[in-house]
Amino acid sequence: MPLDRTRLSVAVLVERLPPRIRNGYWTRLIPALALLAVLTHIPSFVRPVWSPDEGYLATQARMLADGGVLYDTVVDRKPPLLPWLYEACFAVFGSLSLWPLRVLAIGAHLVTALLMVSIARGRWGGRAGAAAGALYLLVSIGLSPADTQAATFEVFMLPSMVAAFWYAERRRGLAAGVATAVCALTKQTGGAVLLPVLWILFQDARRRGLRIPAALGKVLFGFALPIALVAAMLTKPRGFLFWVVTGSGDYASLDGDLLLMIGRALGNAAILGAAAFGLALPLLRHRRARRKAAAAGVELPERRAVSQGSTADLWIWLASTVIAVCTGFHFFGHYYLQLIPPLILLGVGAVSTSALSWRPVLVYSMVASTVFWCLALAWPGHRLDRSAKVATAVAEQTTPKDTMLVWGMHPEMYWLADRRPASRYLTAGFLTNYSGGKGDQKIGEQYSVQDAWKTFDQELSHHLPEIVVDDSAKSPYSPLRFPRIERLLDTHYQMVGLTGDTVIYRLVHR
Structure with a gap:
């Protein structure tokens, strides 16, 4: 009986909600994407630790909890936000397991997916938005399991990276700058999203006849202020400058085995390409068809969409993430996670604004995701x-x-x-x-x-x-x-x- 009463109470509360909320787009979509985020990342819980980066962060967090000082007696070449997040989780849940970080990592993936839904929905409609969120979650496990199931820097960098682009689209320069700063304070290469953010706001200011320096100044101020505050007030400034900015010259140089670097770069690109092939192929076909049609003076048949404007900002975003992946010339698999959001949005745009069908894209992505999911469970380690x-x-x-x-x-x-x-x-x-x-x-x-x-x-x-x-x-x-x-x-x-x-x-x- 108590269970029946609980169900009745929930049903009554749901019925009292306004129809726009009860039957709305987000009300239906968020639970579905949350379930998909959990399902795709269930393998993250089968191992105590997935990568040395997780072990490094966990050890750092314990040292900080024991009185260590970041960038003094506790050092790394990374910004401070993720070590602090690990330390906070250990303070609440204890330091014997990483499961709270894995839960937060799933949350980070979900937030990233929802921001991508909003971007795609505004450009190409509701179906494209839902597809963008689902496809991101499916492709987000499309690398080595040690790179996709671990709670490491790139995973927690993605929400603020996509948020920076989202704010820029909405002409909110200050917020876009702050989001970019949060991204860079999670991992330095996250600051590369500043390039498409500045491009979007520059084009907007020029189109609206606004003062370009003022428009871009808000972004740069929002970017610089949080970083300056963190460096000056929450860490040792000299230590922050050395470990985060200037102290990695030899580590990030091109010196090394060139063939090894090229092999790693192409190998991880091929793996991600296989995971995202369901969208990459339509994107390539669509661009090829547009070029041929333009050369012949023929207009391609296109689906009606909310917006069929230029995707130049998405291409600039993708280019900025390629630059970020290449920075340091290490080409580890987890670096490639930041390529996924702009790649997914470009692919969704290609399908949404052309005569291409969604079915093969979604079927292929689900099959590929299932393969990577099973691989994660069977990963030898x-x-x-x-x-x-x-x-x-x-x-x-x-x-x-x-x-x-x-x-x-x-x-x-x-x-x-x-x-x-x-x-x-x-x-x-x-x-x-x-x-x-x-x-x-x-x-x-x-x-x-x-x-x-x-x-x-x-x-x-x-x-x-x-x-x-x-x-x-x-x-x-x-x-x-x-x-x-x-x-x-x-x-x-x-x-x-x-x-x-x-x-x-x-x-x-x-």
């Missing part, structure tokens, strides 16, 4: 499984008061073992300039972050870690190539464990 085994072994041999040092590129070991890092440098990359996307060139102490070895030596001189995990294997940053690390291990440690090619050393107490 051997490397992260090894990290979990190493972390378990470390936890069994130490106490929570002990510290550890991971000489490698998998900082999730700190978080999985629940042990404090002995150094602010959570990966060997800061001390060696090694990164997974560029091969073995320019690796060495001389290419480290400025003063990193001096700081590292000072940290270890105060207190040697109880455990050192050598996760370098045959990599170019092996201790054999770094005498300081080799000398440290030979002088103070003995081997106590081996998992795969990862060696665990324990401090010898004399």
Whole structure:
């Protein structure tokens, strides 16, 4: 009986809502997209950690909660918003699981989808809006599962990136600037959306006869002010400037294995292309047909749409995201997530304003999404499984008061073992300039972050870690190539464990 009464009460409340709300476009669409967002990202909950970036953020959050200072005793080359979000979630829900971040990541995808619905609906009508939201969620898992199911920078950058474009469309320059700042404070390359934002408002000001400097000045003010406030009031300004802006020259340079970089760039582009092929093919066909028709002086038959204006702003947006993906020349798969919103909108526009059918687009996207969804559930993840085994072994041999040092590129070991890092440098990359996307060139102490070895030596001189995990294997940053690390291990440690090619050393107490 109580259940029947509850259902009756809900039904009565729904009936009392105005018909526009009860039967409205958004009322029907939001629950459907929310369900799709959950379904497509269910695999994110099957693993404790999906990527080293998640492990890095989780370890950072614990260090901040223990009194660490961002861009001083807690460092990374990324802006501060996501470390703070991880810290806030850990404060509320505890730091033993990333499920709250995964829930927030689904929320970020949903907000992104809804903003895209609004953009597409305003240009091409309600059906196009619904298609844009659904297709975004389907394609958003169209890369390696470690890149799409993890709660990392690009996922949380997307809502503010699309919001910046949405505000620019509506001539709200100040809000567009603020949204761009939030995007850049999540990840630096998010600031690339400033290019289409400025272009949209420039064209609008010129068309309406407004003062262009005043129109663009609002955007730039809205962009600069939040960044200045965060840098000056919530972090150490010099540290913020170095770690977020100026301190990544060698890391972001073109030096490296050119063939490896090209292969990674083309490989991830091909994967995303396969996921979005349902829209990419109609877009290419539509543009080819328009060019041929224009050359022949023939007008193509087009569907009636709310607006069939220029899509130049969307192409500029896509170009800006391509520039963002190429920045740093690493071409990791998760970088490509920012390509998806403008690509989806361009494809939706091509289908909406032509004689093309929606059915093959939607069917292909659903099939492709299902393939990537199943791949995520079956994803082997051997490397992260090894990290979990190493972390378990470390936890069994130490106490929570002990510290550890991971000489490698998998900082999730700190978080999985629940042990404090002995150094602010959570990966060997800061001390060696090694990164997974560029091969073995320019690796060495001389290419480290400025003063990193001096700081590292000072940290270890105060207190040697109880455990050192050598996760370098045959990599170019092996201790054999770094005498300081080799000398440290030979002088103070003995081997106590081996998992795969990862060696665990324990401090010898004399």
